[in-house]
C-alpha cells in the first residue's frame with residue numbers, strides 16, 4: 576500500500592515563521608536564513624553532523640510542529656482537566672495541579688517521526704503511567720488506553736504493556752520548561768520506542784478499553800505497529 580508522508584497539506588505543519596518564532600526564541604533569525612534551515616530540519620542530517628561543535632550547539636532543535644486542526648488548543652491552568660475513565664473502578668478527573676503533584680519522573684530520550692526526522696536527547700519530565708493510572712483502578716479487562724486530544728479529531732491508542740515501558744510517560748515538561756502550546760500543553764504522551772504519531776499532544780482524556788482502537792494516522796493507513804524501525808510510513 577502506498578502511504579503518503581504526513582506532512583501533506585491536511586497535516587498542517589506550522590508555517591516557517593511561526594515555527595522559527597517558537598523554536599528559536601531570542602536567536603537572531605538572520606543567522607538562520609532560509610536556505611540553511613533545510614539542512615537543519617533533520618537532526619540526523621550529515622550536514623549537521625559535519626558542523627563545528629560551536630555551531631552545532633545552537634542548531635535549532637529539529638522539531639516540526641504537527642497539528643490536524645486549524646488552531647491549537649489553548650491551555651488554561653485554572654479550568655483544564657484530565658479525565659481518566661472507561662474500564663476503571665474509579666473514573667477520575669485531575670486538575671493541572673493534581674497532575675503535577677503525582678510522582679515526577681525525568682528522562683532524556685530521542686524522538687522519531689515516521690516521516691524521517693528525529694530529535695536527539697530531549698529532556699522530559701512527567702508522570703509514569705502506573706502512577707497516573709493506579710488511582711483510577713483499571714479493571715482486569717482493561718488492556719489498552721485511548722488518548723483523546725483536545726485537538727479534534729486527533730487520538731491514538733496504546734496497550735497497557737506499551738505504556739508501562741520504563742521510558743513511557745505523560746509529559747508536562749520539555750527541556751526544562753512547562754510543555755509549550757505547540758508541543759501539546761499541558762500534557763502529551765511520550766513513548767520514545769514508537770514513532771511520533773503515538774505521542775499524542777494536548778491529551779485531555781484517557782479511556783481504558785479492552786483493546787487498542789485505531790488512531791488518527793492508523794485510520795489513514797499507518798501501521799498500528801509503530802515501533803521505531805517497523806512502521807510502514809517511511810520505508
Ligand SMILES: Nc1nc2c(c(=O)[nH]1)N[C@H]1C(S)=C(S)[C@@H](COP(=O)(O)O)O[C@H]1N2
Nearest residue numbers: 639640641642643688724729771772774776
Ligand atoms: N494532537 C496531536 N498530536 C500529535 C500530532 C498531531 O497532529 N496532533 N502529530 C503527531 C506526530 S505525527 C508527531 S511526529 C509528533 C510531533 O510532535 P511535535 O509537534 O511536538 O513536534 O506529534 C504527534 N502528536
Ligand SMILES: [Mo]
Nearest residue numbers: 688689771772
Ligand atoms: Mo510524525
